[in-house]
Amino acid sequence: MHPASPPPDRSGLDALLRNRPFLALWTGQLLAQVADKIFYVLLIILLKTGDYRPWPVSWQHSENSMENSMLSAVMIAYTVPAIVFGSVAGIVVDRFSKKQMLIACNVIRAALIVALPFLPKAFVVLLTMTFLISTVTQFFAPAEAAAVPLAVGREGLMSANALFASSTMGGIIIGMTIGEPLFSWVKHSFGSAYQEFLLGGLYLISAGLIYAMQIKEGHAGSSGKNVHPWQDLKEGLRYVKHNHLVSNAMVQLTILYSVFAALQVLAIALSGKIGLKETQFGFLLAAAGIGMVFGAAFLGHWGHRMHHKPLPLIGFLMMGFVLAMFAFARHLWVGFGLSALFGFGASLINGPMQALIQEKTPESMRGKVFGFENNAINIALSLPLALTGPLTDAVSNAVGDDDLGLRIVLLSLGFLVSVMGMAAWKHTRKVLQDVL
Numbered sequence: 001m002h003p004a005s006p007p008p009d010r011s012g013l014d015a016l017l018r019n020r021p022f023l024a025l026w027t028g029q030l031l032a033q034v035a036d037k038i039f040y041v042l043l044i045i046l047l048k049t050g051d052y053r054p055w056p057v058s059w060q061h062s063e064n065s066m067e068n069s070m071l072s073a074v075m076i077a078y079t080v081p082a083i084v085f086g087s088v089a090g091i092v093v094d095r096f097s098k099k100q101m102l103i104a105c106n107v108i109r110a111a112l113i114v115a116l117p118f119l120p121k122a123f124v125v126l127l128t129m130t131f132l133i134s135t136v137t138q139f140f141a142p143a144e145a146a147a148v149p150l151a152v153g154r155e156g157l158m159s160a161n162a163l164f165a166s167s168t169m170g171g172i173i174i175g176m177t178i179g180e181p182l183f184s185w186v187k188h189s190f191g192s193a194y195q196e197f198l199l200g201g202l203y204l205i206s207a208g209l210i211y212a213m214q215i216k217e218g219h220a221g222s223s224g225k226n227v228h229p230w231q232d233l234k235e236g237l238r239y240v241k242h243n244h245l246v247s248n249a250m251v252q253l254t255i256l257y258s259v260f261a262a263l264q265v266l267a268i269a270l271s272g273k274i275g276l277k278e279t280q281f282g283f284l285l286a287a288a289g290i291g292m293v294f295g296a297a298f299l300g301h302w303g304h305r306m307h308h309k310p311l312p313l314i315g316f317l318m319m320g321f322v323l324a325m326f327a328f329a330r331h332l333w334v335g336f337g338l339s340a341l342f343g344f345g346a347s348l349i350n351g352p353m354q355a356l357i358q359e360k361t362p363e364s365m366r367g368k369v370f371g372f373e374n375n376a377i378n379i380a381l382s383l384p385l386a387l388t389g390p391l392t393d394a395v396s397n398a399v400g401d402d403d404l405g406l407r408i409v410l411l412s413l414g415f416l417v418s419v420m421g422m423a424a425w426k427h428t429r430k431v432l433q434d435v436l
Contacts, residue, residue: 311351
């Protein structure tokens with residue numbers, strides 16, 4: 001039975017790092033990812049400084065009591081476009097050049113952010129700008145994923161996606177870590193308005209890097225301009241429905257990111273158990289990012305030896321094992337080691353499955369397919385983020401012990417992840433047998 005993903009390039013990451021189009025795309029994406037997270041930090045800073053007043057004016061007397069509500073509203077404005085516009089963005093991406101779409105997204109985001117200091121300091125303005133910037137970001141994600149196969153050959157897809165996944169995690173960690181110190185330095189050295197100028201500059205540099213990317217794009221997407229968008233959407237859904245390998249890969253990626261979302265919530269309590277402050281949970285997530293980097297290196301250099309092995313199944317079992325072991329981890333380096341192993345297992349799922357989707361999807365459909373994938377992942381992310389915390393509290397209250405409650409949740413989640421991984425792989429094997 002043939003494997004469910006293309007074989008990795010035997011020359012590994014070295015070949016990717018010598019591939020100039022890929023380097024331009026990768027570094028541009030990484031810088032944009034860092035800028036996205038720095039923008040997230042900027043939103044919090046702008047609200048905490050109190051410069052943006054509640055609206056309508058009648059609410060201004062209760063400004064202090066409105067701070068948490070304002071923050072929640074901004075976070076909703078930041079996340080809602082990911083759910084609402086994911087599929088629509090995919091349709092638009094298929095009708096235009098991927099390279100031009102990536103550049104346009106960065107330039108528009110830069111212009112919107114740089115405009116902030118010149119607009120009225122009303123909360124409704126910040127809310128609107130947040131919504132617009134987040135909406136533009138939804139067009140960047142499917143265009144980026146659709147551009148990867150254009151920059152690398154078929155055999156480089158697994159290595160490229162593993163590297164993208166690890167650098168995405170790295171971009172999140174870097175952006176969250178350097179955002180506040182960077183803005184503090186800029187504000188004290190040049191003035192508060194230069195915070196937005198700095199962030200806009202990062203997006204423009206990203207656009208410049210992607211502009212240097214030389215790729216050959218087909219013209220299949222241009223014919224779609226004559227097709228009604230609703231018909232285009234139905235065509236994409238029909239493709240995903242009937243291509244069981246692609247749909248199953250999307251399910252596995254959705255499960256993966258849902259588990260990551262649950263870990264983000266649990267990491268706060270876990271940090272306190274292994275000797276960190278709960279506010280230092282980012283270090284635990286950083287260890288997972290390091291594990292993904294090692295996973296990318298593994299797939300790039302030795303993945304061809306594991307070509308006929310069920311890598312996603314191994315990844316899910318590894319993640320389930322780590323979550324169960326977290327229940328008993330009480331030492332710092334044990335926690336870091338488990339988190340790195342978790343990231344390594346995640347890379348065994350993300351790399352092969354993302355490569356499979358890119359390989360099995362024709363260029364004219366990639367934008368729609370990755371739009372659906374982005375939509376499904378963002379919807380799935382909201383459930384663990386909303387339920388994991390209250391569920392842990394409920395279990396802890398039921399057993400009367402916070403430590404025991406956390407252990408029960410981790411053991412249950414580890415078992416559930418392992419079962420879902422085995423079920424997903426069983427379905428993948430059945431699909432492969434039907435195809436062959």
